[in-house]
Amino acid sequence: MGSAALRSGEAAPVGSAVEERVRALVAEHLGVDRETLARDVSLTDDLAADSLDLLELGVVLEASFGIVVPLRTIDQVRTYGDLVALVRALLDHRRPADGIAPEFLWARVIPAAAREGDLRRAGPFTPYARELILEDALRAGRGARLELTLPAATDDATLATVHEWFGRLVERGIELSIRRLVG
Numbered sequence: 001m002g003s004a005a006l007r008s009g010e011a012a013p014v015g016s017a018v019e020e021r022v023r024a025l026v027a028e029h030l031g032v033d034r035e036t037l038a039r040d041v042s043l044t045d046d047l048a049a050d051s052l053d054l055l056e057l058g059v060v061l062e063a064s065f066g067i068v069v070p071l072r073t074i075d076q077v078r079t080y081g082d083l084v085a086l087v088r089a090l091l092d093h094r095r096p097a098d099g100i101a102p103e104f105l106w107a108r109v110i111p112a113a114a115r116e117g118d119l120r121r122a123g124p125f126t127p128y129a130r131e132l133i134l135e136d137a138l139r140a141g142r143g144a145r146l147e148l149t150l151p152a153a154t155d156d157a158t159l160a161t162v163h164e165w166f167g168r169l170v171e172r173g174i175e176l177s178i179r180r181l182v183g
Helices: 001-010 015-032 053-067 080-092 127-140 157-168
Strands: 106-111 118-126 146-149 175-180
Touching: 015 053, 015 080, 053 080, 053 118, 053 127, 106 127, 118 127, 127 146, 127 157, 146 157, 157 175
Parallel strands: 146 175
Antiparallel strands: 106 118, 106 146
């Protein structure tokens, strides 16, 4: 899927919401002016981005758009136009990991020793975010509590899937609370 999007070289029309968001993220992440981001600008040659910069940019795009950017695909990106085309292709073919997932999630990890000093995360619920939340809870250790809040419109099937994803924490002695946002 990713390589087909890159071969086509199709970039989003200038001024589209996706292109503008990608432009802002790339400019901020690479420290360049937005105006320098023409379709044919090479990320590595013209903007001096290295492989680590591209990897970090992939993570930023995942968090911002709620997509999964495979490492092998981000390694194939050469130009800014390729990057916009990749994001658009991933958005067009976006399938939540493991079938269904909420679009947004609020998470709070409360350590066992202190009911204060908790860790909170909120944002698009990507596979990367899911792993971060699992790691946070496991790091908090036995007796900790993980509270997850999903959007009010979350259906029962999605709620059950989230329970399944985080249920293994209970076996590790971590209390789990999953609820829908009231509203």
